[in-house]
Amino acid sequence: MPERLSTEEIERLARKRAAAKIGWYFHAAVYVIVNTGLYFMSEQGFGIRRWSLGPVFGWGLGLALHGISVFILGQGSGLRENLVQRERERLQREQDRLDGR
Template identity: 55%
Template sequence: MNASTVQDKHLEQLARKRASAKMGWYIHATVFIIVNLLLAGLSAMSERHWAMFPAFGWGIGLAVHGFVVFFVTGGACLHERLVQQERSRLQLQRDPW
């Protein structure tokens, strides 16, 4: 296997991992909306409006999940660029031409 094939395989794995993480968040958000709409309906039928409490708690979890998926993943991209820059520098030092 040559270096290009190995790098392509690595990029494919990384892309699949990131796409799966984003898809996981979209599923999480969809379930959040559906469940909280049902809870809001049940809460509207009672005297006390309690549905905002689970929605608030779960919303914090959903926000943290989204932050990790969409912003920490971006940090990984920065890491990959830095690694690539260091690889390029090392290759230039090793190959004088």
């Protein structure tokens, strides 16, 4: 069962998640701008035709994985939060052992 969060923890988590989403939106904007430029360069004959499709698909895969990590895995009830909780418990056990408890 998940533990109740304090107001400060809620604020910190909300800010962290908002920052992750802003990071993804920035990543998506740069992806569109850069790949649009690459497309026009490839159409103007700077090399083999349609070479811009490689970066579109490769970077697109990276953008999709980034989106999954932000919007699906980072929602709180997913894999990420479970791993964080396990690490928190492991670290607390180590601290308790060091403190002689």
